[in-house]
Amino acid sequence: METSKHQCDIKTYKDVVNKIENSRRFGNDYGVTITKKVLEKLSNPQKNLKFIHIAGTNGKGSTASVVSNILMESGLKVGLFTSPHLIDFEERIRINGKYISKEDVARLGKLLIDTDFQVGLTMFDYCLVMAILYFKEQQVDVAVIETGLGGTYDSTNAIGTPLVCGITKIGYDHMQILGNTLAEIASSKAGIFKEDTIVVSQMQENEALEVLKTAAKEKKVKEFDIVNKVDIEEIKNYKRTMIGEYQLENIATAKKICQKVFERIDFPAKDNIKIDNAIKRGIANATWEGRMEILQKEPFFMIDGAHNSNGVEALCDSLRNLYPGEKFHFIMGVLADKDYEEMVKLLAPLAIDFKTITPDSSRALQNENLKNYINELGINACTLNEIRDIKNNLLDDAKNIALGSLYFIGDIKKLW
Structure with missing residues (x-):
C-alpha cells in the first residue's frame, strides 16, 4: 500500500x-x-x-x-x-x-x-x-x-x-x-x-x-x-x-x-x-457526559451541551420541571454560526444574569459581542476572560448553569 x-x-x-x-x-x-x-x-x-x-x-x-x-x-x-x-x-x-x-x-x-x-x-x-x-x-x-x-x-x-x-x-x-x-x-x-x-x-x-x-x-x-x-x-x-x-x-x-x-x-x-x-x-x-451534568453542588454548577435553539428549549423545559419557580445564573460560550440570538431569548425568562466567555475555537462568537446582545434585551451580562475564571465566579444564591457549545463544555470539564 x-x-x-x-x-x-x-x-x-x-x-x-x-x-x-x-x-x-x-x-x-x-x-x-x-x-x-x-x-x-x-x-x-x-x-x-x-x-x-x-x-x-x-x-x-x-x-x-x-x-x-x-x-x-x-x-x-x-x-x-x-x-x-x-x-x-x-x-x-x-x-x-x-x-x-x-x-x-x-x-x-x-x-x-x-x-x-x-x-x-x-x-x-x-x-x-x-x-x-x-x-x-x-x-x-x-x-x-x-x-x-x-x-x-x-x-x-x-x-x-x-x-x-x-x-x-x-x-x-x-x-x-x-x-x-x-x-x-x-x-x-x-x-x-x-x-x-x-x-x-x-x-x-x-x-x-x-x-x-x-x-x-x-x-x-x-x-x-x-x-x-x-x-x-x-x-x-x-x-x-x-x-x-x-x-x-x-x-x-x-x-x-x-x-x-x-x-x-x-x-x-x-x-x-x-x-x-x-x-x-x-x-x-447509561450516562452521557456534558448533558445536564452536575459538576458540584456547592455552589451548584451544572453543564449542558445545548448548542442550538432546540437544545436550549429542551434544557429550559427540564430546568422548569426539575427546579420549578427558580431562576439561574447562566454561563455561556457559543459558536458564531449558531442561532445564539434565539438561544438567549429562550433562556431569558429563566435568567438572573449571564456571564459570557469566548470558546477556544476559530468559529467562536466573541464574549463581548454576546454580552452586548444580552444587554440589548435588558438582561444583566458581563464577560469572563478565560474558562478558569468560572471557578471564582460561581454564585451560591442560585444555581449556575453553563451551556452553549460542546467544545466549551469539554474545556470546562477539564478543570473539574
Whole structure:
C-alpha cells in the first residue's frame, strides 16, 4: 500500500492526534464519497459489520449511549462511535463502554496517515475509519454509529445497510449545509435510510415527519416506527441516571431501537425476562457526559451541551420541571454560526444574569459581542476572560448553569 509524505513525521500518540485534529473540517468532496474510497483501499473492513445508524439534530449521543448500554447488558460486544469528544480523543471510539487505548489510536492512526488514499481526509473521516478498523479487529457483535452531519452525504453513510436507523429530534442547525427548512434538514437525515432496514423516529414536527415517511416509502424500508407519548411515559417507571425531561424521549427511542435489533440478530439474552432485565440495567447504567451534568453542588454548577435553539428549549423545559419557580445564573460560550440570538431569548425568562466567555475555537462568537446582545434585551451580562475564571465566579444564591457549545463544555470539564 502506498505511503504518504507524512510517514516520517508521525511517531507517537500525540503526533497522531495532533495530525488528525488539525485536518480539514470539510473535504473537497462529500464525506460519503471520500470514506467509500478509503474503505475500498483498505479492502472494505466494514463488510459484515452489523450496526445501528443514528441521525438527528439533538439527542444522538445520548440515544446512542443508551442503545450501546442495553445491547451490552444483553451480552453482546458493542462498539460505539460518537463525536465530538469532550476531553480525550479516545471518547469517540468505545467497546462495551471502554475507550480505545492510546496505543491503538497511535497504531491505527499512523496506518491511516501513512497511507496515500488519493483523497483528502477530514478529521471525521480519520476517526470513523479508525473506529471501523478497531471494531473489526476486536470482533464486535454490533456497532452503534452516530452521524457527523446530516445523513445523505455524511461519511457514516458509506458503511452499508444498518439493522436499524434511529432518528432523534430534528431542528434547525447547520442550515448553511443542510438547508433552511425542517423539510430540507429532514431530507438529509433520511438519507441514511436503506432498503430492508427498520426506522425508529422520535416525534417530529409535521413538516419533518412527512419527509421522513415519504423517504421511508421511497427507500422501501422494512418498518417505520414512531416513538409515542406512551413509550415516553413508560420510561418514567425505570431507574435512570440521565436526568432531564428531554432524556425521556431519547431513552424511549433507544429502548425501541434495541427491541427492533433483538428481533433481527442472535444474542445471548434470548427470552423476554432476560431482555427486559437487559433493558432495565442498560437504562439504569447509561450516562452521557456534558448533558445536564452536575459538576458540584456547592455552589451548584451544572453543564449542558445545548448548542442550538432546540437544545436550549429542551434544557429550559427540564430546568422548569426539575427546579420549578427558580431562576439561574447562566454561563455561556457559543459558536458564531449558531442561532445564539434565539438561544438567549429562550433562556431569558429563566435568567438572573449571564456571564459570557469566548470558546477556544476559530468559529467562536466573541464574549463581548454576546454580552452586548444580552444587554440589548435588558438582561444583566458581563464577560469572563478565560474558562478558569468560572471557578471564582460561581454564585451560591442560585444555581449556575453553563451551556452553549460542546467544545466549551469539554474545556470546562477539564478543570473539574
